[in-house]
Amino acid sequence: MIEPKAFVEKAVAKLRSVEGRAVAAVSGGIDSTTAAILAYRALRERLTPVMIDTGFMRKGEVNSVSTALRPLIPIRVIDARKDFISQLYGKSDAEEKRKTFRELFYRKLGEVVKEVGATHLVQGTIAADWVETAGGIKTQHNVLLQLGLDPKELYGFSVVEPLVELYKDEVRAVARYLGVPEELVRRQPFPGPGLLVRVLGTISEEKLELCREANYLTENYLADLNFSQYFAVVFEAEGELRDGVKFYRVRATGVKGDNRVYGKIVSIGWNHKDLESVRQLVMKLSAGDVTHVMIKVAEGKGKYAIGIRAVTTDDFMTADFAKIPEERLMELGEALASIPQVGEVLYDVTSKPPATIELE
Template identity: 50%
Template structure:
């Protein structure tokens, strides 16, 4: 009785190529490629449709991960993809645009503005009048829902791209989810480093350097993210990284602390509970939340892996206590003197619309924490983010 209608990458590609040829016609098109699965798949698909009439650019925003621009360039220009890629260095421009901003949405808007300025300059230079983008379903859903301004959302927000930037917009992946894009990437023969690549936000490390953007904070985010990726990749979380924010704390009330301690089977003096002054983005009841980060300390006595269920109960209680709480972190190292706190984030999800905290061995998290403290002298303490989506989002901003 039940008909299975699983996603068919082959027929999707066939239809999309035909549609791309029809939409673009004999014009030249430009695409900004980040090396991620969405934009790279979109570029490969479009390249298949119109060949050398496609100009692929990689914009180095300065918010990429360690060695990423060079690595992506090498991977995308080599077989089997062979994309005609142009590398644009725009680090100083992006940094200047974001410097001094601390509100998450303002940062995203400033990033987006600079991104399209750089891109449309390039389009004019190359004589391109069509912009192809690898926008996928969650991008426009989150933006329209007011959760986060994704950097690639234009038409859905009523931006007239022809008038504003001088190009028509074509988005062949707009109805797909991440898992479906990965199927298309595999079908197109993309290397596993592309097809199975974990998502990386368009504004890059600028949303992982939580709050005000400084060069130092971005560098800490870069180094800590690299350490997290290197050590956690064998556990294959859907997404994993590090976020950095100022380690400024406010103590919390005693009753709550007692209750959470009981919940976690700790005595009251074994637990520390506080709020950070930094704020993080969350999603509650289909609306954006931008609120408090709670820190917990004292789990070292808990043995074995991360007990996600136990944490989950604590998160629920903390959200009931203060509706502004969007994120709960627990310490994996001792505190020392330093300016920044670092949060390790690792989640499991099919489509990034909802997400679970990854169950990782506690010793591994402690090892990652120790290494971050060794390599980043400005960091005071390392935490593990134990909040599901909702009430948190995957990224901090």
């Protein structure tokens, strides 16, 4: 574990060596927020912190994040929703969605860099991001250098990554030392591509808006349980029943050994009284090409499935599914099932590995 004071002093001194102006990419997550605050300490008026509104943010997120951060850094919001949505609607493959998002994201930042006359981009890449990307598990949108990509040649700027050797718990320790408010330090982790990778399979306006509402409800219902991460995903409920197990048509990302696998999602009956039996069944199913096993907690009348994901973890490299109290899980399930488009509500009971935390 790092010593925050020594890390901050060293990081700020290194950032002061950056020549000219810089842009800091801020999502509102703790990684990018901490990187931007470090850079602002070092560069002050030479830094332009920006938040790109991609259209894949959570409900009310752009306004709440920018309002919370303005006392700390002079953040500027860039509305790029039309550009992102027009390029991503209709895409279905998880890696294609992530890579398309990365290209759009950096091209938009390149425009800002050029506009303000900057030469560098500060971003909050942490160790888990480049480890998963370099290992082929999933392409994190903020990983370039570790893949041999030259951002200066591609987008017109050099990348500065002050947190690249830290893990999430270390980033939070640095943030607290910097005086970041606890509500931001403990804010739920959110992937760079946002709801884009929580809408499984093909992206559509209907699924995106349903995902936004489902995430809003899930975060509100589980906020006081202090799990490491919790959210909802949306996918078509179509599937095939085999020996009491439903196999869905959509696939999700998992990790086996050091390799990414793109396997099946399945659901089984709810057996809250014997979680060990559930765990054994999960292990049996995931020995094949299954990456995520879920239990059904509620039914509705629509055509989409909502998957609830909640995990506990120290470093986000491995994780166990959280044990949500039965009554709370049932309440959340019924609330989600009351949305007209929802046909069933499921709870993901797969640990990492063999599953990943985010499903795409």
